[in-house]
Amino acid sequence: GERPLPALLDRLRETFALRAVSVLELAPDAQGRPGRAHEEGVWRRVASVGVDPAGSPGAGETTVPVDERLTVVLSGRRLEAADRRIVEAFAAQAAVALRQERLAEEAATARPLAEADRLRTALLAAVSHDLRTPLASAKAAVSSLRSPDVEFDPEDRAELLATADESLDRLGRLVANLLDMSRLQAGALGVTRTAVGLEDAVPLALDELGPAAAEVRTDIPADLPAVDADPGLLERVLVNVVANALRHSPAGRPPTITASAHAGQVELRIIDTGPGIPEDRWEHVFLPFQRLGDRDNQTGVGLGLALSRGLAEAMGGSITPETTPGGGLTMVLRLPAADERPDR
Incomplete structure (x- = not known):
């Protein structure tokens, strides 16, 4: 399923008639360094099912280490050695499920950031090309008309004015589109029907x-x-x-x-x-x-x-x-x- 870890822990709890099952992880210290297993107060509960789940390895009846930073704690009764070997298999699968969940969360967080970055890059490219082109055409036409070194006949003058007018109209449409799109994406577009x-x-x-x-x-x-x-x-x-x-x-x-x-x-x-x-x-x-x-x-x-x-x-x-x-x-x-x- 989409969230296999809680389902896996719940199956473990039901199979062995436990009160609760917890997955604990060593939290990093204040400087961001990985915690040490022998230190006190560095464990955090990253997943649990059942009533009154354990918050530290010593709070449950059975503790099954997965690796140096991850352990599964069973609350409700102490398990025999044969059962413990089965729980170790559950614990290994729980670690895999936890990693999968975190990878999925990272991917979900990265997608919007990647999309925003793509749109920002595209916007910069659009501004550098599509907005600059009509602006340059209008500027060239107006500069030519203002030049004291060239005498334009009425036909050339009208053509330059038409070029400036058309370029500014195009520039206006491009800017209006960009502004409307930003308002639309922000949910701030007013609509009067x-x-x-x-x-x-x-x-x-x-x-x-x-x-x-x-x-x-x-x-x-x-x-x-x-x-x-x-x-x-x-x-x-x-x-x-x-x-x-x-x-x-x-x-x-x-x-x-x-x-x-x-x-x-x-x-x-x-x-x-x-x-x-x-x-x-x-x-x-x-x-x-x-x-x-x-x-x-x-x-x-x-x-x-x-x-x-x-x-x-x-x-x-x-x-x-x-x-x-x-x-x-x-x-x-x-x-x-x-x-x-x-x-x-």
Whole structure:
């Protein structure tokens, strides 16, 4: 089982009709040095079963040493030599079980630390690349416009201003994603749900994406129910999911957005015809920073889909991937219809 040590000790107690069974260990001294068996007051009970378990080797009727630092103490009656040999086998197994428990605890403690370290390393890489790139582009454009040594014609000036504007918009989206993800993971994300029409929310998201989203096709029925969502969070979800679809769509084949309602839910499908993702990798795209190490200057920090799923779930919805018929990936955003809220 998951906790074999207590089960093993309990079986030992029942087999020999004992009052209690204890596993004692020599505790380190104040300087962290291992305790000595002949010293007083250095034993500690690391596991026990039964009533009034022993706290020191002399407190029980039978003591079975396992090694220099570990011993098993039986309380209730003194065992004969033949029984003692059986108990020694139990004691050896108890020592193994104790080591297994401690290894499992160490692994459980190490996993969150390793994950935090991985995310911290990924964040630093993201900041050094994805945040620096649009900042450098905007800085270069503004510095060029301010340079007294170059005279720009109106067309060049407009292009530089557009570059600065686009770069700062991208920088703003990256920073917003990082801040939203940190609030989401800290449980500090405020959600204010209200009725939102997708016929209004989708165009706003496409406008935020700028010229890149101009060719995205939409098919939202006029009689589609409003969704119960936070307008600001919904826009962030749509921007991130559509941006991901745009990034992977072939030239001349922009994504399509369709919507439908079923069983109290509204489903929004963002459909691309790009290379797609193998089904066994679908869940990996929702992990933060999964795109690190395989990016170009146009890709984000790998937070978009991870953040989108978290925001959708915070609004009572979900995001799931599907294979686009003919090839590609379809992201399905499901949100409750506005008239289906449980508190209404």
